[in-house]
Amino acid sequence: MQLALATVFSIQDLEPATAAVVTIGVFVVAITGLAVYTSFGPPSNELADPFEDHED
Numbered sequence: 526m527q528l529a530l531a532t533v534f535s536i537q538d539l540e541p542a543t544a545a546v547v548t549i550g551v552f553v554v555a556i557t558g559l560a561v562y563t564s565f566g567p568p569s570n571e572l573a574d575p576f577e578d579h580e581d
Contacts, residue, residue: 563569
């Protein structure tokens with residue numbers, strides 16, 4: 526007896542407010558993950574340090 530994830534948890538079965546909170550929460554977590562990856566992951570090698578560029 527296999528249950529697909531869609532049958533166990535369907536966003537269509539949630540109240541509209543709960544669905545909105547889940548959607549916004551997933552969006553915030555995704556943006557935060559992307560920001561952390563960009564800041565500390567491999568793409569961070571391409572970032573410039575503006576304070577280091579303007580030292581006296």
